[in-house]
Amino acid sequence: MEAYVVGGGMAGAGAAFALARAGLRTTVLEAQPKLGLKPCGRGIPQVGDLPFSVPKEAILNEIRAVATWLDGEPLFRYSGGLNGYIVDKGGLLEHIFAEAGAEVVYNAKYNVRTGTARVNGEQVEVKKGVFAAGFAFYEGERIPVVQYIMKGPLKDVSYDTIEVHFNTEIMGYYYVFPHGEDVEVGVGGFAAPRELWAILDKFIEKDSRLRGRILAKESSAVSVGGVKLGYVNGLPKAGEAAGYVMPLTGEGNRPSTISGYLAGKAVAEGKDPLEAQRRSHVTRGVELQRRLLEWTKSMEVRERREVIRSLPPEVHAEVALATFRIPKMMMRLAHKPLFMLKVAAKLVR
Numbered sequence: 001m002e003a004y005v006v007g008g009g010m011a012g013a014g015a016a017f018a019l020a021r022a023g024l025r026t027t028v029l030e031a032q033p034k035l036g037l038k039p040c041g042r043g044i045p046q047v048g049d050l051p052f053s054v055p056k057e058a059i060l061n062e063i064r065a066v067a068t069w070l071d072g073e074p075l076f077r078y079s080g081g082l083n084g085y086i087v088d089k090g091g092l093l094e095h096i097f098a099e100a101g102a103e104v105v106y107n108a109k110y111n112v113r114t115g116t117a118r119v120n121g122e123q124v125e126v127k128k129g130v131f132a133a134g135f136a137f138y139e140g141e142r143i144p145v146v147q148y149i150m151k152g153p154l155k156d157v158s159y160d161t162i163e164v165h166f167n168t169e170i171m172g173y174y175y176v177f178p179h180g181e182d183v184e185v186g187v188g189g190f191a192a193p194r195e196l197w198a199i200l201d202k203f204i205e206k207d208s209r210l211r212g213r214i215l216a217k218e219s220s221a222v223s224v225g226g227v228k229l230g231y232v233n234g235l236p237k238a239g240e241a242a243g244y245v246m247p248l249t250g251e252g253n254r255p256s257t258i259s260g261y262l263a264g265k266a267v268a269e270g271k272d273p274l275e276a277q278r279r280s281h282v283t284r285g286v287e288l289q290r291r292l293l294e295w296t297k298s299m300e301v302r303e304r305r306e307v308i309r310s311l312p313p314e315v316h317a318e319v320a321l322a323t324f325r326i327p328k329m330m331m332r333l334a335h336k337p338l339f340m341l342k343v344a345a346k347l348v349r
Helices: 008-020 089-100 192-206 251-271 273-278 280-296 303-308 311-319 326-332 337-347
Strands: 002-006 023-027 044-045 061-063 065-070 073-077 083-089 103-104 118-121 122-124 130-131 142-150 161-167 173-177 182-188 214-223
Touching: 002 008, 008 023, 008 089, 008 130, 008 251, 023 118, 023 122, 044 251, 044 311, 061 173, 065 303, 073 311, 083 089, 083 173, 089 103, 130 251, 142 192, 182 192, 182 214, 251 280, 273 303, 280 311
Parallel strands: 002 023, 002 130, 023 103, 065 161
Antiparallel strands: 044 083, 061 083, 065 073, 118 122, 142 182, 142 214, 161 173, 173 182
């Protein structure tokens, strides 16, 4: 039997891995001329819930710590639970598709109106598979992200550490991520792209470590509105098209991959792909982060600062990865009973 995956990103990789491993002849329809072209999103945390391992040859940097700032002031450095990788995303995707045995067709535009695509010069009707074509097909809230790739190595930048600089004014953060010997410096938040570029330039101007030659200027959008499952021409949505991005952090590689894998596995087994995704732990994580984001939106700037400052590093890590359990979090916050009750009220529904 034949199956198609619309989109060759991380969700598409998860879907193709499940479909091909189930014995279906799987074709991936990638609209771009190569894989991994979307900027940002090159980090993968080590949580242990991916359906495949990350090959060594795709790893650019191993991350062993996170350093954080709050509105310009140092907050904490944590090395206990945010380990992960910065990857060559194109190389990783190529490896996954090859390992699964799926064929990737480039410049293959899927026609949403007709449910067809051109594959090897022929028009085919895409009847069975998974729709993983990314944020452009997401129906919820999105925010912009802008970034520079700075030529490295840069002095005094730790290449085994990611930096997160919270900006409570825009309900977002600046980030400094290693990228091989180079460095990604960007910002995402609730502001217009032009405003984000302006504040990013000011951020870099204030930090002498980050002044260097710019290799690339990139921008994108991130789906932060929570999970919105559905179908496109009978194909179940997966990945960022269905909202599988952590709303507070913008982490999308891991949840998208798992979403795609679950959808593909359910399609291969003749089960309900939406229900398979709905019952997933990543769905729960996305929805919990979305509730916290809505709560953050309702706060004044001063209160946002207090909340971020009040959370111990291990809670920051668990919230960032959406691996937290409410009872455990309440125990960690037991020394602040009023704040604990506020958090519980937002999470328990």
